[in-house]
Amino acid sequence: MPRTLRNTKIIMLRELTGYFGSPVAYVFIVIFLMLIGFFTFSISHFYEAGQADMRSHFEWYPWLFLFLIPSVAMRLWADEKRVGTIELIMTLPISLTEVILGKFLAAWLFIGIAQLLTFPLVLSTMYLGDPDFGMIFCAYVGSFLMGGAYLSVGSMTSAITRSQVVSFILAVVACLFLVLSGWPPVTEAFVDWAPTWLINLISSFSFMTHYQSIQRGVLDFRDIFYYLSFIFFMLYSNGVILLMRRA
Amino acid sequence: MLEIKNLTKYFGLKKAVNDVSFQVEKGEVLGFLGPNAAGKSTTMRMITGFIPPTSGTALIGGSDITVSPIEALTKIGYLPENAPVYPEMTVRSFLEFCAEIRGFSGSIKSKKVDETIEKCFLKDVTYQPASTLSKGFKQRVCFAQSILHDPEYLVLDEPTDGLDPNQKHEVRSMIREMGINKAIILSTHILEEVDAVCTRAIIIANGHIVANDTPDQLRARSGLHGAVRLIIQNADSENAKKHFSVVPGAKEIEIIEKNESRLTLRIFPESITVPLTDKVLKCASDNGYQVESIYTEQGRLDEVFRMITEVGEARSRLDRIVTH
Numbered sequence: 267m268p269r270t271l272r273n274t275k276i277i278m279l280r281e282l283t284g285y286f287g288s289p290v291a292y293v294f295i296v297i298f299l300m301l302i303g304f305f306t307f308s309i310s311h312f313y314e315a316g317q318a319d320m321r322s323h324f325e326w327y328p329w330l331f332l333f334l335i336p337s338v339a340m341r342l343w344a345d346e347k348r349v350g351t352i353e354l355i356m357t358l359p360i361s362l363t364e365v366i367l368g369k370f371l372a373a374w375l376f377i378g379i380a381q382l383l384t385f386p387l388v389l390s391t392m393y394l395g396d397p398d399f400g401m402i403f404c405a406y407v408g409s410f411l412m413g414g415a416y417l418s419v420g421s422m423t424s425a426i427t428r429s430q431v432v433s434f435i436l437a438v439v440a441c442l443f444l445v446l447s448g449w450p451p452v453t454e455a456f457v458d459w460a461p462t463w464l465i466n467l468i469s470s471f472s473f474m475t476h477y478q479s480i481q482r483g484v485l486d487f488r489d490i491f492y493y494l495s496f497i498f499f500m501l502y503s504n505g506v507i508l509l510m511r512r513a
Numbered sequence: 514m515l516e517i518k519n520l521t522k523y524f525g526l527k528k529a530v531n532d533v534s535f536q537v538e539k540g541e542v543l544g545f546l547g548p549n550a551a552g553k554s555t556t557m558r559m560i561t562g563f564i565p566p567t568s569g570t571a572l573i574g575g576s577d578i579t580v581s582p583i584e585a586l587t588k589i590g591y592l593p594e595n596a597p598v599y600p601e602m603t604v605r606s607f608l609e610f611c612a613e614i615r616g617f618s619g620s621i622k623s624k625k626v627d628e629t630i631e632k633c634f635l636k637d638v639t640y641q642p643a644s645t646l647s648k649g650f651k652q653r654v655c656f657a658q659s660i661l662h663d664p665e666y667l668v669l670d671e672p673t674d675g676l677d678p679n680q681k682h683e684v685r686s687m688i689r690e691m692g693i694n695k696a697i698i699l700s701t702h703i704l705e706e707v708d709a710v711c712t713r714a715i716i717i718a719n720g721h722i723v724a725n726d727t728p729d730q731l732r733a734r735s736g737l738h739g740a741v742r743l744i745i746q747n748a749d750s751e752n753a754k755k756h757f758s759v760v761p762g763a764k765e766i767e768i769i770e771k772n773e774s775r776l777t778l779r780i781f782p783e784s785i786t787v788p789l790t791d792k793v794l795k796c797a798s799d800n801g802y803q804v805e806s807i808y809t810e811q812g813r814l815d816e817v818f819r820m821i822t823e824v825g826e827a828r829s830r831l832d833r834i835v836t837h
Contacts, residue, residue, distance in 0.1 A: 284601050
């Protein structure tokens with residue numbers, strides 16, 4: 267076990283220095299912060315709402331992540347295949363699980379860092395009123411978990427192809443489905459003719475359903491379990507795809 | 514010992530590698546030869562566990578690559594084809610990363626990396642990102658990665674590809690030196706490389722092993738092997754042909770080149786066990802020819818290579834006919 271941890275850490279650190287050693291990281295962070303700021307202040311009218319909470323901020327995450335996270339994830343495996351380094355990494359004395367986990371954690375941590383940089387908004391909320399910190403904390407945890415789920419989909423689609431563009435499109439489509447299947451405007455449209463149990467079943471697989479309850483300040487074990495098991499399942503598929511596609 | 518047992522690989526219906534078995538002992542440098550798409554890289558990828566074999570396996574110092582890959586891989590250094598290196602990493606950080614994965618840390622890690630940088634002549638580019646390096650440097654960086662942990666077994670896929678003649682020479686002497694206490698497999702399509710570094714060569718064509726011998730023995734299969742090449746001055750070709758055809762043991766005379774002042778001919782022996790040189794010399798002096806040079810041909814690897822691989826191709830065509 268210590269060996270696994272050690273190897274995962276080595277891979278993770280390599281990936282992270284890779285992000286910050288290229289323009290990718292900075293471009294991503296700047297675009298993320300600009301967009302989230304724009305949506306929060308200009309579309310959701312953070313100030314005008316007159317409420318000391320960050321709902322107008324967090325409600326945008328599912329939509330913003332939809333495009334931004336696949337763009338981080340698309341290079342995870344597709345690039346290794348294109349450059350050929352996959353042959354190097356897979357012939358080093360290190361298990362596939364360690365590589366998948368290391369790469370995933372690095373990307374997840376990177377997204378986490380980008381999210382933490384929204385902290386001035388928390389400060390503003392504090393200055394303007396008396397916010398519910400529990401709720402804000404929950405929303406950060408929830409959006410971080412949701413980011414991980416998006417990322418695991420992107421990591422999986424990235425293993426399918428050596429083209430980053432294909433990987434990106436596949437991930438966006440898959441994530442879009444997972445978001446919309448629990449988004450009230452979509453589920454309401456089906457209410458009239460689909461059985462309720464079916465709608466509930468499908469929407470229970472959605473990122474949105476689980477995100478909304480966390481966002482409301484309810485950190486339910488079931489929601490956390492949903493995200494973690496979803497990530498586990500996607501990364502497992504990621505491994506199976508990689509093993510299948512090497513030959 | 515590196516033991517390759519009945520490795521077979523199908524890509525779909527196509528048989529890329531067909532029942533390849535061989536062994537490499539420590540102290541040997543095995544050259545893996547073959548035309549493009551003969552199955553060299555596929556075989557090496559199976560030995561290093563990158564591609565799972567359809568059947569068969571490779572034992573690396575007793576560890577089965579298909580059963581306990583991690584244990585087997587700790588003993589191997591592998592240079593993949595096209596020498597992949599993470600483009601955004603500097604040479605030093607790349608080698609440090611590889612050293613960490615190999616289990617080195619702290620001052621031992623730095624020492625290993627420094628030594629390897631020194632050995633592979635990478636000092637000038639230590640802090641340069643790999644994406645800015647030329648093909649030759651990338652090749653050496655990836656080669657450095659493969660020898661960093663001083664492995665018992667080395668698998669090198671075209672180690673001198675893209676290097677200039679001086680670098681080729683350096684890498685070859687390094688391989689030869691390491692071959693003294695390691696078991697090394699290297700693939701190449703440069704025949705001079707086999708002569709320069711290999712103690713043994715395997716020729717593979719269409720996934721089959723078609724020859725497994727020392728470079729000298731391989732050369733002996735050449736039709737030229739044992740023939741005497743002679744250059745004489747101011748001679749008439751017809752007369753010379755007549756004179757030398759009566760040399761005892763001579764089978765056939767071939768005129769290679771003829772001009773005003775000199776004549777080059779090749780005399781084939783009836784059997785390579787009987788040396789012909791002294792008899793040819795005697796005949797030349799008897800007939801009053803001025804001999805400018807004379808030597809016994811060793812045979813040429815490229816000729817043998819062509820001969821063997823063409824036979825291999827014919828054989829696999831036959832296989833296809835039989836199986837259809």
